[in-house]
Amino acid sequence: MAVWQWDLWLVPRVKVFEYFPNIPEYVDLEWFESIDWWVDVSQAELRAFFNEVLPYQPEQATPISERWGLPDETCIRLMIEEEKITDVSVRIDARNIETNFLRSLIDFAKTNGYIFFTLESNRFVEPEKKCFSDELNRSRAMRFVKNPLKFFEDKPYLDKINKEIRRKWK
Numbered sequence: 001m002a003v004w005q006w007d008l009w010l011v012p013r014v015k016v017f018e019y020f021p022n023i024p025e026y027v028d029l030e031w032f033e034s035i036d037w038w039v040d041v042s043q044a045e046l047r048a049f050f051n052e053v054l055p056y057q058p059e060q061a062t063p064i065s066e067r068w069g070l071p072d073e074t075c076i077r078l079m080i081e082e083e084k085i086t087d088v089s090v091r092i093d094a095r096n097i098e099t100n101f102l103r104s105l106i107d108f109a110k111t112n113g114y115i116f117f118t119l120e121s122n123r124f125v126e127p128e129k130k131c132f133s134d135e136l137n138r139s140r141a142m143r144f145v146k147n148p149l150k151f152f153e154d155k156p157y158l159d160k161i162n163k164e165i166r167r168k169w170k
Contacts, residue, residue, distance in 0.1 A: 002072050004095045006141040009117045010088040011037040016115060023124050032117060038085035046088065050076050053104050074098060094141035106132055
């Protein structure tokens with residue numbers, strides 16, 4: 001992931017309500033990663049939408065990963081193991097916000113019962129334009145795009161990011 005990209009995961013809203021009566025403000029990353037979010041969800045619906053909004057990148061695809069869009073720009077990744085979806089992630093290029101893409105993504109999520117999750121804040125993001133926009137504007141990627149020099153001068157912030165990265169790679 002590039003510093004100018006904001007990572008989100010798309011998950012079925014109904015699965016959140018299997019565990020919580022309301023959308024929680026924060027969830028533990030280990031808990032989030034332990035859930036089989038995509039049990040019994042059709043790949044066809046997702047692929048059809050992804051094909052509408054971004055170009056498929058077959059030369060970069062693997063048997064367990066498919067990607068729409070370029071890896072250092074806005075892109076969507078579909079992970080599949082044993083013919084079942086294991087992960088749906090979206091990376092937003094904060095250098096070049098494509099409003100039509102975002103509008104389509106939010107509308108798709110809302111219409112089809114999905115919700116977003118960001119590991120940056122360990123929280124769910126409603127598929128509402130204001131919620132999505134607010135979370136994007138608070139993201140590291142947007143902080144970098146708005147003022148790269150200030151971003152790199154914020155030593156406590158960078159130390160925190162590096163600590164998180166080291167924890168994820170252990």
